[in-house]
Amino acid sequence: MHSALQPVGPRAELIADLMLLFFAVSAVVYVIVIAFLVWAIMRARERAVQLGPAATAQADRKSKVAVGVGAALTVLTLAGLAASDFIVGAILRQPPADPLRVLVTGHQFWWEIEYDDPVPGNRLRTANELHIPVGRPVQLIFTSRDVIHSFWIPSAMGKMDLIPGRTTNEIIQVSQPGTFTGQCAEFCGFQHSKMRLTLHARPAEEFDAWRQRQLAPAREPQTQEARRGQQVFMQSSCILCHSVQGTAAAATVAPDLTHIASRRTIAAGSLPNTPSALASWVLDPQRIKPGSRMPASRLPPDDLSALVAYLTSLQ
Amino acid sequence: MTSAEYERERAEVEKTWAEKPGWLGQLMVVNHRTVALRYLVTTFVFFLLAGLMAAAMRLQLARADNDLIGPDLYNQLFSMHGSVMMFLFAVPVLEAMGIYLVPLMVGARNIAFPRLNAFSYWVFLFGGLMIFIAFALDIGPEAGWFSYVPLAGPEFSPGKRQDFWAQLITFTELSALIVSVEIIVTAFKLRTPGMTLKRIPLFVWAQVATAFMVLFAMPAVMLGSSFLISDRLVGTHFFNPAEGGDALLWQHLFWFFGHPEVYIIFVPALGIVSEIVAAFTRRAVFGYLPVVLSLLATAILSFGLWVHHMFTTGLPPAGMSFFTAASLLIAIPTGVQIFCWIATFATGGRLRFHTPLLFVVGFFFIFIIGGLTGVMVASATLDSQFHDSYFVVAHLHYVLIGGALFPLVGGIYYWFPKMTGRMLSERAGRWQFWLFFIGFNVTFFPMHILGIEGMTRRIYTYSASSGWEGLNQLATGGALMIAASVVVLIANIISSLRKARTAGDNPWDAPGLEWATSSPPPPSNFVRPLVVTSRTPLWVTPHPETVIGLPTGIRSVLVTRVHDAEPHHISVFPTPSIWPFLSAIAVTILFIGSIFTPWALVWGAVPVAIGLIGWFWPTKEETATHCKYEVKPPREAPPPSEPAELRL
């Protein structure tokens, strides 16, 4: 479904084409070498027990030529493959014009995503879901807050590591709207498996509208229950790690929840964003992602449902 | 000389080279074959345990969202599997083949530095036991066999799990360094007269190339693991970017060792392939010189491509291109060897399709796929997709199992009669081969596809919506077939060991010197050193000429010159000793102690010093023997036509 061989953007297409070239060349080489091997073995099975020295010497002269030709062909093939790799690499390294800049920071075990903007008020923080406009190249700037992670969306781009103390970057460009999945590719601890992410590519206007919506501070709770949920949020452990723009919650060590209800998944792509999943996640994250950084909040049932009501209201 | 005299000489030599009796004698053994067999059995046990860990992981991955094994245990399992297979199985088992075969193949009576050899085994054994006991106590390594910092550093891996891993590296690398020194000296100085450089068996060349790789690669990882343990134990900042360290420094140190490591495993296996191909085609491998040069080229080139494990760390473009080119280049020497073997098949005598050859043919079918996927991951551009995905898992198993384990199992079938005097069952061998061959491909071929579909390495679970479940189930099924094939191998070995010794000296009619002596060989390997006149001595004559006149009452070994193997002087080899064992215990105490306190380096050095002093303390008797028998090499080099003066 999401495969490196089903690319959705021009850059991933180039890599996929190169991959097909390597596959094709390899298949031909394999068939030829194995054919020679099988031929040699078949021939040797119906031969005299041992060749005489004269016959061996004569055969060796032929072999010399054959091995020499084989070695030369190997060199040529490899040179061709190297050249194609260098060409594709050079194309991919060309800096794009007017890219959208997005900062991606790796955390155990989630992705912090920040859209860069000269106006500080327009910098947008979100998590685990990367939204990009179709057609426009996006420059991703990576770093990590803890251990090494690696950002990978097979159908859209190759990997790039997120290394503490360094920044790396990579371009992603998608030419068709859609949702594409990926996950952390560098082993990063207990929940490396569930450090997933999704890429949402959408037309430019839709993307701009999404960005505007996301920039707005959190919606004030509308219902009685949501208001109570907000109180629960502010008085429990949630507030120590999470932030909700427009409220007192401003911690940055865990994902920003200002628009949590607009996301499709929670817990870095491990669960669908439904009220019941949300409730079970808050109640005992360690059952769903053992070793993740979020502690269990064993709230009484009505506090829990109020909290979920509040969170689901954060559109 | 009459045959009675010969028999008397034989009895005397056997008596001189015999090991000490009793259980204490078992700890004092210095015979290279006994040590090698211990290595083989130990590594095989470690292989079984690491294989069981792999089976447990395959069971966990057989279903999406499976909760059979949690992340804590799973991380320890794959870290142990990788570390054990690399450090406690693949490298030492092929070294063990070298320890067993190199002295026999060059016609030596023992390996060079036999006590050191015994010491290396004990160190290896204690290191292996340490890591398995640690794993059983929930202190198994948890950051992978590569232990990337900062995940393996003091902040993100609390406790002592990674320290045990780092000391495992120190243990195994120490023993590997010792063995490589012995192999180099044995191959260059203890060759029997007449075995010039051009007549050295290809397996010995492969072992020599490997030994040099070990000498240059292992220090890098020992340095890295020492940095890691001092970061963790005493809070140094080698890998802390905030204090001027660098997380990537670890990767450079590790892969500068880690890439040659692949060839350290794979090159000796190529030597096994060469020996088996020659024996079963009844001709010397075509293209001796190109094959030897390919082995040496592989050894040298393998140090120029470590960065292809780091293509996704954001390196400068020039570096990426250089390491792509270097990584592609190393395919050439391997290709040349494959062509030479095919030419050998094409021009040899009638093939005898016994089990060893079957495994070698399996090697071709599997390893070439691994080599070709290796060309793919060598491309920096493609590697951005393949890196750390299951494609790489497939690739590395095709290379290591196809390239090293298949030849190794073939080698076990081939040399088992020499080691034990008994043949392994051909029928069971065929069963094992087909179970292994099919099971292997069913397990690992689907992983190529999984990798392209986005399945990353080292994940303990995956969601059902990923669409990876079917191929994972297939892979788990294949893993069960591999397990069945290993069971067949064990059954085959056990049932063969119960039979009588009927193999004879040379059951395959093979050309190498190891087949010129009895099966298993006597304590001194050969009653008298043989004289060699060809690359395939036993095909020239089944009973080569011998050197006479070596003193029989002492452990005398003929030392020859490096290039032409002309006799140079006699060396008196050491007798069995308990000190290597005691020194190994002292070293073990030091290494394990330094996991917990840096003071272990100070106080732990005392017993090590005592052990070494006891080991090297000269006795009057020994000194007298050395003075009497060891002829000093002449000060000035003798004229090339004239061998050094000998009192034979």
Add this chain to the structure above:
Amino acid sequence: MCSRSSEPRERATAALLSPYRAGVASVVVVMLLLCACEREERQFSAQGGSSPSAASMAPASITLSDLQPGVSTQARRGERELEVNAFSISEGQRLYEWFNCNGCHANGGGAIGPALMDDVWIYGSAPANIYATIVQGRPNGMPSFRGRIPEQQVWQIVAYVRSLSGQARKDAMPSRTDSMQVKPRQVALPREEPKSSAPPSGNQP
């Protein structure tokens, strides 16, 4: 043949050695087991995590008295964790920063709040005392974290705070963090002997 004659000997020695080896191995295993298990366990959720009992986590179950509640089962469990478990101390170290303890106490040297790595304990140095201090808060600035920090996490912070003055097992302490070195290496510091707690007064340092 020499090798044939050696065979019974080999068997005999193997028989001789195997009980000996097994004995040594089992002694070593037992000895290591005693010291290793508790240090290495990674306990992700509070004990009995599969059946969360709301009562044990409820703020009300924490005593409000200033007297030492050192005998409660939770306290004892917390104490054990703190003395021996490397993962708990490491988690405490992370939470100490995440929950901004370093905002007042700096990295243990003290700033707005009192130092934690010396031998002076105003409200008691026992794990249960520190637990109570965190949960209840103290006059002159220490806020109450009741309901804010789940119980298990409080115990982890207690473990870390006590390790700052060397009260935890050396082999369970982290040697350094991946950040600027702001304090001496914890494992190299001497263990402070906590002084008897001074009575809470209005003017603590």
